[in-house]
Amino acid sequence: MMHFLYNKKNILTGLLLVHVAWLSFHMIIHAKDMVSPWRLGGYAMYTVPKNDSHLWVYNLVPSQPLPAYTWQLAHENWGFNFYCKPISASSMQNFFAANPHLVGVDLRLELSTRQFNPETVQLDPRFIGKTIVVWEDETTFSYSRSMCDDRVKQVYFD
Amino acid sequence: MFVTLPKVFPLSQVVKMKIALWIAMLSVVFQMFDDLLIPVWNDESIAVAVMTVAVVWFLFPPLQRTAVALFVGGLLLAFFSGWYSEANHTWLAVWTLAPIVLFASWWKEHTYLDYIRLTLGVVMVVAALQKVIAGTYFDGSYIAWLSYYGSITEQTFSFLCDRSTVEVCGWFVAIGFVAVLWQLVVGILLLGNYKGTLVYFIEFSFLLFVGYFANEMNFQVLNIALLCMAFRLGMPFWLALLSIVLLGVDVIGVGTVVMMWYL
Numbered sequence: 001m002m003h004f005l006y007n008k009k010n011i012l013t014g015l016l017l018v019h020v021a022w023l024s025f026h027m028i029i030h031a032k033d034m035v036s037p038w039r040l041g042g043y044a045m046y047t048v049p050k051n052d053s054h055l056w057v058y059n060l061v062p063s064q065p066l067p068a069y070t071w072q073l074a075h076e077n078w079g080f081n082f083y084c085k086p087i088s089a090s091s092m093q094n095f096f097a098a099n100p101h102l103v104g105v106d107l108r109l110e111l112s113t114r115q116f117n118p119e120t121v122q123l124d125p126r127f128i129g130k131t132i133v134v135w136e137d138e139t140t141f142s143y144s145r146s147m148c149d150d151r152v153k154q155v156y157f158d
Numbered sequence: 159m160f161v162t163l164p165k166v167f168p169l170s171q172v173v174k175m176k177i178a179l180w181i182a183m184l185s186v187v188f189q190m191f192d193d194l195l196i197p198v199w200n201d202e203s204i205a206v207a208v209m210t211v212a213v214v215w216f217l218f219p220p221l222q223r224t225a226v227a228l229f230v231g232g233l234l235l236a237f238f239s240g241w242y243s244e245a246n247h248t249w250l251a252v253w254t255l256a257p258i259v260l261f262a263s264w265w266k267e268h269t270y271l272d273y274i275r276l277t278l279g280v281v282m283v284v285a286a287l288q289k290v291i292a293g294t295y296f297d298g299s300y301i302a303w304l305s306y307y308g309s310i311t312e313q314t315f316s317f318l319c320d321r322s323t324v325e326v327c328g329w330f331v332a333i334g335f336v337a338v339l340w341q342l343v344v345g346i347l348l349l350g351n352y353k354g355t356l357v358y359f360i361e362f363s364f365l366l367f368v369g370y371f372a373n374e375m376n377f378q379v380l381n382i383a384l385l386c387m388a389f390r391l392g393m394p395f396w397l398a399l400l401s402i403v404l405l406g407v408d409v410i411g412v413g414t415v416v417m418m419w420y421l
Contacts (some may be wrong), residue, residue: 008260012273019253019277023284031291040242041249043285046372047292049303078242118299121306121324 029082036081036113048116049123053080060106060132069098080111083128086145092133096141107133111147174392175265176222179258181393181401182383183213183229186251188405189376190236201239208232223262230259247377253277254384265387275348275388278381282345286338295334298326305330309373309413340364353389361385375408 026042029035036053037044057068074080076091087109096103108130115126129147136142169177187209193202194210212229215221237244237252254274261267294300305316306324319327344364347357362382369378379401386393393401407415 009269011260012257012269015253015257016273016276016280020280023280027284027288027291030288037288037292038246039244041244041246041253042288043246043281044288044292045246046300047289047294048300049307075240079240081242116294116299116303118294118297121299121302121326 034082034084036083039079039081049114051114051116051123053083053111053113053128055080056110056112057102058108058110060108060134063108066102066105066107068095068102070095072098080128083111083113084147086147087131087143092131092141092143104135104138106135109133169392169395171390171392172265174394175387175390176216176392177395177398178383178386178391178393179226179255179264180213180216181398182251182255182380182387183209183216184402185376185380185383185405186229186233186248186255187213188408189245189247189380193236202236205232205236205239208235227259230256245377247380250277250281250377250384251380265392271388271390272351274384275351278384278388279345279348282341282348284345286342286345289334289338289341295338296331298328298330298332298334301330301333301337302326309411310416311370311373311413314371348388358389369404370412373412375404375412379404379408 023042026035026040026044030037030042030044035042036051037047038050038052055070055074057066057070058064059066073087073091073095076094077085077087110130111128113126113128114123116122117124129145131143131145131147133141133143187206190202190206190209193206196203209229209232212225212232215225215228218225233248233251234256237248254277257270257273258264261270264270289295292300301315302319302324304312305319306313306321315329315333318329319325340360341364344361347361362385365378365381365385369375382397382401383393386397
């Protein structure tokens with residue numbers, strides 16, 4: 001293996017193959033609408049209008065938007081550019097560390113974007129997935145994730 | 159009787175190749191320069207500061223190898239600290255410029271220069287295929303959207319159809335077809351290592367037109383600089399000057415410059 005790397009031509013050939021593999025992967029998940037076409041080095045930008053995803057934080061009951069610092073959560077979940085990547089447990093813990101006013105509050109985190117509709121030539125709102133957070137006691141919370149599950153139904157919340 | 163004017167700045171091939179690399183590096187710094195404007199130091203802003211220093215160092219010949227290594231270090235730091243949100247510009251820069259540290263005299267290394275050409279060819283073909291998969295060029299819907307909602311340059315073709323409403327007309331479908339085909343041809347020409355004046359015209363005109371139309375010259379300047387390296391042409395002084403102007407235009411916005419021109 002190391003001998004292979006002594007040859008610079010082999011290294012560049014390997015890089016080119018890795019690049020082609022990554023591009024093929026991006027094309028597949030882009031075709032399945034599971035990734036932001038503008039990101040992740042797949043060169044699918046300018047196929048649709050730019051449509052970054054956004055995370056909304058709601059009170060669970062009653063449903064109302066809450067102010068929250070979400071940059072860290074986005075950073076730890078790859079900017080939500082892989083639409084179906086579930087939110088990780090550690091990032092949830094860090095989310096509450098950065099938002100102490102939300103500790104003990106049951107939440108619904110909703111990830112949405114805007115999707116280009118070629119028939120109407122408009123950008124429609126698109127629900128990607130949600131995470132429900134329920135506090136068991138003062139220090140423990142559980143959360144359920146459903147990313148991408150409801151995409152086809154296009155469920156909207158008030 | 160006739161006075162033969164001396165060539166302004168007669169540059170050797172090696173110098174032209176180095177200018178092309180310098181312009182490529184400069185385009186990356188311009189792309190990420192806004193990271194330096196935030197009031198806190200993080201991995202990205204440190205990386206851009208490092209790359210900026212490297213671009214300046216590169217102007218001093220004894221420091222050029224160090225400058226290239228420093229630049230690649232900064233580029234990789236910027237990339238790995240936020241790869242998921244980096245623009246495709248940065249991804250392309252990483253794939254094409256990072257391996258340069260393997261070669262001391264990269265400008266005469268056919269392996270590396272062919273690698274750049276093949277990478278650009280693959281990227282062009284894939285970008286065209288992504289448009290085919292999306293389907294929004296063949297049905298004209300994306301051109302229609304740009305023509306109605308886009309910037310002033312993206313509305314270049316809006317006069318071809320009814321401007322009062324968002325609608326797809328035959329012209330937008332035709333433009334979508336031409337755009338995808340043009341990009342595909344550029345990619346195939348690169349992969350096939352075709353050369354010549356007509357080939358260069360097809361490739362450079364595509365990049366310049368897309369840069370104007372999409373209101374983004376920065377990415378195209380990177381591509382032009384890489385093409386100059388891949389074809390072993392190097393970058394003549396006039397093209398380097400034009401590239402710097404285009405990078406400045408990109409900061410202001412192509413659309414803003416066009417509006418200033420007409421107002």
